[in-house]
Amino acid sequence: MRSSPHIVVIVCCLLGMTLPVYADSSPELANQEIHEIVDHFIDLRLNAVGVAPAPQADEANLLRRTMLDLVGRIPTAEEAKQFIASTDVNKRVAMVDRLITSPGFPRHHANELNAMLMPSGSGDLLKYLRPAAADNRPWDQVFRELLAADAESGADQFLKSRVKDLDRLANDTSVIFFGVNVSCAQCHDHPLVSEWTQSHFFGMKSFFNRTYENGDFLGERDYGLVKFQTTDGEEKVAPLMFLTGTVLAEPDAVEPSDEEKKEEKNQLEELKKNKQPPPAPSFSRRAQLASVALEEDEDIYFSRSIVNRVWYRLFGRGLVAPVDQMHPENPASHPELLDWLARDLVKHDYDLRRLIRGLVLSDAYSRSSRWEGASDPAPDLFAVATIRPLTPAQYATSLRLASMSPTWFPADTTSEDFEKRIEQVENSASGFARMIDPPSEGFQVSVTEALLFNNNQRISSEFLRDGGDSLVGMLKSIEDPNQLVDVAVWNVFARPTTVDEAEVLGEYLKQYQDNRLIAAQQLVWALLTTNEVRFNY
Amino acid sequence: MKQIINRRSFLGSTLASTAVLTAADMTVLDALQAPAVAEELKRQDKRVILFWLAGGASQLETWDPKPGRPTGGPYRAIQTNVPGIHISELMPKMSQRLQNTAIIRSLNTKIGDHGGGATLMHLGRRDESALQLPDLGAMIAREMGQIDSAVPDYVAFYTATEGRSGGTGQSGFLGARYAPMFLTTESKPADLSLPPGIEAVDHQTRADLRELLSNRFAQGRKSSSLGSHNEAYARVRGLMSSEQLFDISGEPQAIRDLYGPTLFGEQTLVARRLIEAGTPFVKVSRAWWDSHGQNFETHLELVTELDHVMSGLLDDLEQRGLLDNTLVITMSEFGRTPSINASLGRDHFASAWSVSLTGCGIKGGSVYGKSDEDGQTVADGEIGAAELFATIFHALGIDHEKEYYVGVRPVPLTEPGTHPLKDVIA
Numbered sequence: 001m002r003s004s005p006h007i008v009v010i011v012c013c014l015l016g017m018t019l020p021v022y023a024d025s026s027p028e029l030a031n032q033e034i035h036e037i038v039d040h041f042i043d044l045r046l047n048a049v050g051v052a053p054a055p056q057a058d059e060a061n062l063l064r065r066t067m068l069d070l071v072g073r074i075p076t077a078e079e080a081k082q083f084i085a086s087t088d089v090n091k092r093v094a095m096v097d098r099l100i101t102s103p104g105f106p107r108h109h110a111n112e113l114n115a116m117l118m119p120s121g122s123g124d125l126l127k128y129l130r131p132a133a134a135d136n137r138p139w140d141q142v143f144r145e146l147l148a149a150d151a152e153s154g155a156d157q158f159l160k161s162r163v164k165d166l167d168r169l170a171n172d173t174s175v176i177f178f179g180v181n182v183s184c185a186q187c188h189d190h191p192l193v194s195e196w197t198q199s200h201f202f203g204m205k206s207f208f209n210r211t212y213e214n215g216d217f218l219g220e221r222d223y224g225l226v227k228f229q230t231t232d233g234e235e236k237v238a239p240l241m242f243l244t245g246t247v248l249a250e251p252d253a254v255e256p257s258d259e260e261k262k263e264e265k266n267q268l269e270e271l272k273k274n275k276q277p278p279p280a281p282s283f284s285r286r287a288q289l290a291s292v293a294l295e296e297d298e299d300i301y302f303s304r305s306i307v308n309r310v311w312y313r314l315f316g317r318g319l320v321a322p323v324d325q326m327h328p329e330n331p332a333s334h335p336e337l338l339d340w341l342a343r344d345l346v347k348h349d350y351d352l353r354r355l356i357r358g359l360v361l362s363d364a365y366s367r368s369s370r371w372e373g374a375s376d377p378a379p380d381l382f383a384v385a386t387i388r389p390l391t392p393a394q395y396a397t398s399l400r401l402a403s404m405s406p407t408w409f410p411a412d413t414t415s416e417d418f419e420k421r422i423e424q425v426e427n428s429a430s431g432f433a434r435m436i437d438p439p440s441e442g443f444q445v446s447v448t449e450a451l452l453f454n455n456n457q458r459i460s461s462e463f464l465r466d467g468g469d470s471l472v473g474m475l476k477s478i479e480d481p482n483q484l485v486d487v488a489v490w491n492v493f494a495r496p497t498t499v500d501e502a503e504v505l506g507e508y509l510k511q512y513q514d515n516r517l518i519a520a521q522q523l524v525w526a527l528l529t530t531n532e533v534r535f536n537y
Numbered sequence: 538m539k540q541i542i543n544r545r546s547f548l549g550s551t552l553a554s555t556a557v558l559t560a561a562d563m564t565v566l567d568a569l570q571a572p573a574v575a576e577e578l579k580r581q582d583k584r585v586i587l588f589w590l591a592g593g594a595s596q597l598e599t600w601d602p603k604p605g606r607p608t609g610g611p612y613r614a615i616q617t618n619v620p621g622i623h624i625s626e627l628m629p630k631m632s633q634r635l636q637n638t639a640i641i642r643s644l645n646t647k648i649g650d651h652g653g654g655a656t657l658m659h660l661g662r663r664d665e666s667a668l669q670l671p672d673l674g675a676m677i678a679r680e681m682g683q684i685d686s687a688v689p690d691y692v693a694f695y696t697a698t699e700g701r702s703g704g705t706g707q708s709g710f711l712g713a714r715y716a717p718m719f720l721t722t723e724s725k726p727a728d729l730s731l732p733p734g735i736e737a738v739d740h741q742t743r744a745d746l747r748e749l750l751s752n753r754f755a756q757g758r759k760s761s762s763l764g765s766h767n768e769a770y771a772r773v774r775g776l777m778s779s780e781q782l783f784d785i786s787g788e789p790q791a792i793r794d795l796y797g798p799t800l801f802g803e804q805t806l807v808a809r810r811l812i813e814a815g816t817p818f819v820k821v822s823r824a825w826w827d828s829h830g831q832n833f834e835t836h837l838e839l840v841t842e843l844d845h846v847m848s849g850l851l852d853d854l855e856q857r858g859l860l861d862n863t864l865v866i867t868m869s870e871f872g873r874t875p876s877i878n879a880s881l882g883r884d885h886f887a888s889a890w891s892v893s894l895t896g897c898g899i900k901g902g903s904v905y906g907k908s909d910e911d912g913q914t915v916a917d918g919e920i921g922a923a924e925l926f927a928t929i930f931h932a933l934g935i936d937h938e939k940e941y942y943v944g945v946r947p948v949p950l951t952e953p954g955t956h957p958l959k960d961v962i963a
Binding site: 321322325329330369370371372376386387388389437439440441442443444445446447448449450451452453454455456457459460501504505508511518522523525526527529530531532534535537 | 689710712713714716718726727728729730731732733734735739740742743744746747749750751753754755756757758759760761762763765766767768769770772773776777943944945
């Protein structure tokens with residue numbers, strides 16, 4: 001039940017803010033790679049405001065960050081050691097290429113897309129997204145398939161989980177695919193309201209108003225209009241209008257008689273009983289949306305929104321922030337860059353893997369998250385890396401991985417057996433992941449989580465277990481405290497131990513000389529529960 | 538013992554990283570309960586106990602009786618200790634304690650389904666599909682709670698409800714920091730006790746070591762999310778010490794009798810212990826008031842219990858000098874129809890119903906608004922959820938027009954243009 005007189009509005013003039021198209025037409029930028037373009041525009045603004053960015057992160061930090069972003073987990077101790085030891089000058093590119101073509105990438109990518117598409121957590125799209133991510137299906141194709149809502153592939157879950165609330169379906173679709181949130185319209189004193197019209201929102205809703213659920217299937221009718229009242233109380237019929245203002249032609253919808261409706265209802269009941277899908281419409285409004293949104297010049301919302309969201313995922317802040325507020329009053333921090341990346345994505349068939357690869361190879365991506373300067377730089381300069389909370393899957397998998405004995409993994413980190421073990425760890429972590437809150441805008445760790453880690457039995461049974469395959473089991477057999485600390489820190493933090501850390505931890509362990517099992521459990525608990533493990537930094 | 542002392546002093550002295558405040562016997566709370574500290578809290582802080590009467594309590598059998606009318610039902614109205622104010626005879630104890638209570642008889646909240654009504658009366662405004670809003674408890678926790686509080690700042694009981702859903706409790710865009718400690722199946726929160734298999738001292742030193750490492754990691758790294766991680770862990774020790782607040786076995790029998798032996802009564806006693814120790818907001822739910830049939834039997838039982846528990850609470854708060862700083866609210870998702878249906882029940886009714894506000898900042902012994910003689914409509918002083926919330930905020934000294942920012946969008950505590958009810962405020 002919606003209620004308050006929503007003056008629901010949507011941006012109509014993103015097109016109006018299109019910027020000069022010089023990025024890829026200027027000769028020096030024409031043939032450069034994504035990461036070079038990213039750094040070009042980010043550096044341009046840093047120079048303009050006179051801010052020197054943070055130095056590049058060290059290798060262990062960079063590896064951990066990149067692995068969390070590409071394959072959803074921290075490195076094993078062995079992977080970290082090998083990367084740091086490698087003398088290959090191209091080792092960063094080689095690492096990115098290895099990860100992005102590994103089976104871990106589509107698994108993680110599917111989880112990330114799922115979190116983006118199904119943020120409320122009610123229902124999931126993984127059945128559809130896993131194979132889609134595995135064959136790096138173009139983003140425009142994913143969009144079309146989600147709107148086509150095929151039941152067999154599971155693509156129908158996007159619509160099905162929302163079809164009972166068409167306002168929500170219209171708004172979610174705008175937010176997720178086009179970066180436009182109607183709630184901004186509720187600003188009673190927004191200066192730009194005059195540019196936004198109710199027709200945009202109700203137009204968006206019109207693409208979905210004929211969609212209904214019948215048993216296990218979705219159907220779409222041939223008739224039905226969206227009516228709304230203007231703020232002056234006038235009743236209007238919503239045009240079939242996209243966010244850009246383009247109105248689509250459609251055949252006249254003849255409202256059936258009561259008799260015909262009754263017959264339709266009976267027919268649907270019969271189909272429901274026989275577990276059969278309803279008949280396809282002769283004209284599908286949803287299909288119109290799928291096609292208009294991707295047409296040349298109309299695709300500006302669609303392409304920029306996905307670029308902005310992928311940027312957000314990797315940088316912790318969108319080029320337009322928040323990601324659902326892409327409107328003229330809230331311009332991008334680097335408009336030319338967003339524009340270039342969006343057009344580049346379209347040109348390369350909406351290949352998200354290619355985009356992600358390009359972004360993680362940039363210097364802007366690989367900066368340190370520490371800021372030594374006096375005053376903090378504005379976050380939209382991307383002068384320092386953002387600290388991002390891990391997703392439940394990333395956190396649970398990483399905790400699980402960190403608490404396994406390093407000897408449990410095959411020595412060859414490129415082998416199939418190694419990959420199998422990793423997948424095993426991921427699967428075993430899914431239960432614990434459900435106990436963790438997903439990240440959100442302005443995320444805060446709850447006391448419930450801190451209590452869970454302090455006092456829930458599951459922590460000791462899952463992560464502090466004594467056994468041949470567990471870190472605790474291995475540590476307790478190590479007599480030399482320095483070596484013990486070294487093994488533990490590599491395993492949990494995926495980096496070498498600092499000198500004073502070694503001292504502090506060694507000192508701490510002296511308190512437990514009489515009980516090596518407790519010593520190992522105490523140490524592992526303290527390392528696992530640090531903020532260093534909880535965040536991607 | 539010597540070894541314990543050594544262990545404990547390890548991080549505190551040799552590394553001087555963080556003050557190790559908490560004793561292994563967890564006496565922090567006892568300090569809070571010491572009289573001097575309690576006095577201090579009383580001066581500074583205001584508290585709320587919300588009685589959530591889930592399912593919809595009848596205004597006619599509580600605060601707005603209509604004796605002798607076709608809608609009145611079998612119960613009489615009785616004179617209270619405030620001349621001119623009558624309430625249902627099912628509340629004899631409250632009738633003698635109305636000097637601190639304001640009754641509001643003119644709510645018209647328009648939503649007549651349980652989910653929608655409960656959401657409205659928790660949020661003080663309509664739900665939005667695009668924005669997760671915080672509820673009353675979360676907003677009060679945010680406004681009154683202390684970041685490093687040793688006690689939980691929003692506790693919600695929803696056990697006494699026969700397992701029915703609708704126990705809304707959400708912090709929305711305020712984030713997990715202000716989410717309720719939510720008790721659905723037990724009277725004690727999860728993960729509050731020391732887990733088996735670990736000594737208290739080891740539990741403490743590993744937490745100290747964690748904090749040391751985390752503080753080092755946070756150096757030079759600025760992020761409120763990162764900060765919240767350490768803050769949440771820093772609160773664990775205090776919260777664990779608050780475990781005893783959930784245990785009423787040590788309360789004198791005379792106090793326990795005030796509240797009575799029912800689960801609702803006992804949870805209300807826990808609520809008093811919590812607010813006394815510094816928790817700003819506790820919700821105690823009682824269900825199930827949804828009397829579509831047998832309204833009068835249902836209300837005989839539930840109102841009688843409410844009358845006992847509420848008056849016991851008010852007496853206890855007054856004896857302790859806490860009533861001036863504690864606001865006690867009775868509220869539901871809606872009221873019940875004046876018309877009595879064929880099953881001798883009353884149905885959902887949001888057009889003219891009542892709530893009560895007692896204590897902190899409230900003009901006691903007053904009635905605000907009026908329903909018509911049969912209780913079918915509001916005759917005078919119609920208000921909605923927003924005005925009620927503004928009044929609650931105002932009584933607590935919180936600016937109801939204060940705005941939170943969600944991205945670029947300002948979200949005020951109550952809807953723009955809402956005014957508190959001046960006549961209800963002391």
